[in-house]
Amino acid sequence: MPETRPAVTALVVATLSTGVAAGLGGMLLALLLHLVQHLAYGYGADSASAHASFLQGVTMAGGMRRVLVLAGCGLVAGLGWWAVYHHGRKLVSVKQAAGPGAPAMPGGATLAHALLQIVTVALGSPLGREVAPREIGALLAGYLARWTGLTVEYRRLLVACGAGAGLAAVYNVPLGGAVFVLEVLVGAFSWPVAAMAMASSALAAWVAWWGLGAESQYLVPHMAVTPALVAWALVLGPLFGVAAHGFARLTGAARARAARGWRLAALSLLNFTVIGLLAVYLPQLLGNGKGAASLSFDGELTVGVAALLLVLKVAIEASTLRAGAEGGLLTPGLTNGALLAFIAGGLCNQLLPGVFGAVPLGAYAIVGATAFLASSMSMPLTAIVLLAEFTRMDHDMLVPVVLAVAGSACASRWCAKAAAKPAQVVAMPVPVSASAAGAVSAASAVAPRASAQHLARADKTA
Structure with missing residues (x-):
């Protein structure tokens, strides 16, 4: 922990602000996801489908609509990521930003990268949506860390906490977000880091309740353990x-x-x-x-x-x-x-x-x-x-x-x-006479070739 009182105050302010910012960012991304899903597949506008799940919505949509929406998803993905890679600044992953040196994540490129993930998943991409809120949470945490003047070490820890808080916000997993920070991003346990991770993730999940509710991701019945x-x-x-x-x-x-x-x-x-x-x-x-x-x-x-x-x-x-x-x-x-x-x-x-x-x-x-x-x-x-x-x-x-x-x-x-493990090559036993004969024939074959190559190099030098 920082030793001076101003430094401690800055760390506390940055941690709590990261939780709020990541919660708002995760909430907005989730709302965007739902909006695109409803518009693309035409459900949720009437009382009959207002509370339909994504699976129910795409099932109600016609087969041709699914094909057209996925073709559109291909265009968005292909052209969108081509533009990000071709015109945007080089992306910095959450792992890199939370690693040694805590390099800054480029704002515009990271935002575009996250929005493309949300839109394509909403349209039907089979990949997960959890990277986008982690990136936005980490990006906002980096801004807050620099604004409050944190050292590089605490800046990278705050970036990790921002990523975990983004995860906590979109999935309503306050403890899961904190454990993710410690196990995956930081890779070690200490009480100060645990406190930062838990505070930011819990705040982010709570803030996201305002727009997403506090429901669990899956509803499962009681199951007896036999x-x-x-x-x-x-x-x-x-x-x-x-x-x-x-x-x-x-x-x-x-x-x-x-x-x-x-x-x-x-x-x-x-x-x-x-x-x-x-x-x-x-x-x-x-x-x-x-x-x-x-x-x-x-x-x-x-x-x-x-x-x-x-x-x-x-x-x-x-x-x-x-x-x-x-x-x-x-x-x-x-x-x-x-x-x-x-x-x-x-x-x-x-x-x-x-x-x-x-x-x-x-x-x-x-x-x-x-x-x-x-x-x-x-x-x-x-x-x-x-x-x-x-x-x-x-x-x-x-x-x-x-x-x-x-x-x-x-x-x-x-x-x-x-x-x-590297593959092990097992040498086959060769009779001595055969190996000697092979060596002689190999030497006689290589010698003329080597001489010819030497002469050719000499000609080029001359």
Whole structure:
């Protein structure tokens, strides 16, 4: 903590102001998201659809409208991000701004980058919306840190708190935002940083209530925790770690090869148009995955439909990143885990009804969603807290959830270590006579070639 009273006062003022600013920013972004959704798909204007969810809204819209909206999304994404990369200042990520030196985030480029994410997700992009409020919260925190004259060290901590506060605002997760700051952005625990993170995230969530309400993200029924569910979580937890590791590598490779230049516009239009065509038959594919996750938690899918959604969602998430669009992977990862757990749990219920028949499919989905998210984003503690706040699940559900996350984290860590090991080349034994003969023949073949090359170089020098 700063040692002088003015410095402490400046830090307190900056922290509280960051919470309020990030809350307002997150609230406005969420309201913009809802506005674009309603305008694009034509719901919410009458009493019949005033309280419809995004999934209900896109389902009520016609198939051709979905295709046209997604084609428009491709144009917005392609031309918008091309303009940001071509004409805007170089972007500074939240991780970079909260890292050594605390480089400043460019205001105009960051704002455009965030707005493009919100608009494209509202139109149906399969990526997450959580990066945008984190960027806006971090951007505002950076301004406040410089205005109050904080040192570089406290400036980067305040930027991290601003990002966590933005997350807390849009998802109504005051504790989750604070834990995200400590586990993911700062990577260490100290009481001063914890106090800053908790104060800013709680304030941001409270401010966002003014425009978004205080409802949870998902409404789930009461779920009894049975020995079968606990055993299932303990045994299958590692499965989600392996799957999440594969998903992280796939999306990481897609980001690394993301299109730029004219290819960004062309591939974005093609990618989103294909997604629109798929959505004619499967409207659950549209958006960041919240609708599909809700269906999993409510047990309103079949195993076959869940499997089809899982395969297609992973494919379009990777293709969207490869096309050059931007967005988060929090809700997409959560949804993929929920669908995978729904499939695994449904098969267990069918194959062993005497053992697992009493376990609701939604309970599997919550456990799997947490375990997958924990490993896909390398944040086990944050994932547990987020799912608890997203769903407001019963306290007893923490037992299978934590067990599954533990197994998932271990398996994911093992996969990462295995992938990092260099491949070992095993030399085949060669008889001495054969190796000697080979050496002689190789030497005789190389010598004339080397002499010829030497003469050629001599000719060029002369």
